[in-house]
Amino acid sequence: MTVPPRGDDPPIPPAPPDGVQIAPARDTPVGEFLDALAARAPAPAAGACAAITAAAAAALAAKAARFSAGELGELAATADRLRAEVVPLADADGAAYGAVLAAARLPRDHPNRRERLAGAVAAATEIPLRIARIGAEVATLAGRLEREGNPNLRGDAQAAALLADGATQAAVALVHINRELENGAP
Secondary structure, eight states: OOBOOSTTOOOBOOOOOTTOOOOOGGGSOHHHHHHHHHSSSSSSOHHHHHHHHHHHHHHHHHHHHHTSOGGGGGHHHHHHHHHHHHHHHHHHHHHHHHHHHHHHTSOTTOTTHHHHHHHHHHHHHHHHHHHHHHHHHHHHHHHHHHHHSOGGGHHHHHHHHHHHHHHHHHHHHHHHHHHHHHHTOO
């Protein structure tokens, strides 16, 4: 079963059937994750990529913090906590999108279609919003490390800030797209 195309768009393949296990992003080698990201499949997609990018930014920020003195060194624990919070959102984003696709595939005359679709879209909007919040926090932390941390790791801190900002912007864009879907759900 596929989602009907709009115009010349090819159909979106179905999400994995219920019960099919996909390896969590945390346990997937980078190359396999990138292959899955590039595949003609609904997930992983932009939300998962934003989450993993925010996690990479948090890891770089933690590295820069560990090489910094005093209070700045203590920021490593905050960066590690943020990384631990955002990684599972990569998988949650795919699951939430799968629920949107399942609701969208219900017959248009299904009595609960509109409510299920609206609920699924609302839930799918919350995940990139959380990714954006975490990404913004990582960007702030990394910016501080770039300015005040060990100058030998300035490049790592700067890269962390840039990556976190990009992840945040991508996640915010997804929130806007999902809200448009929510407001116009057929």
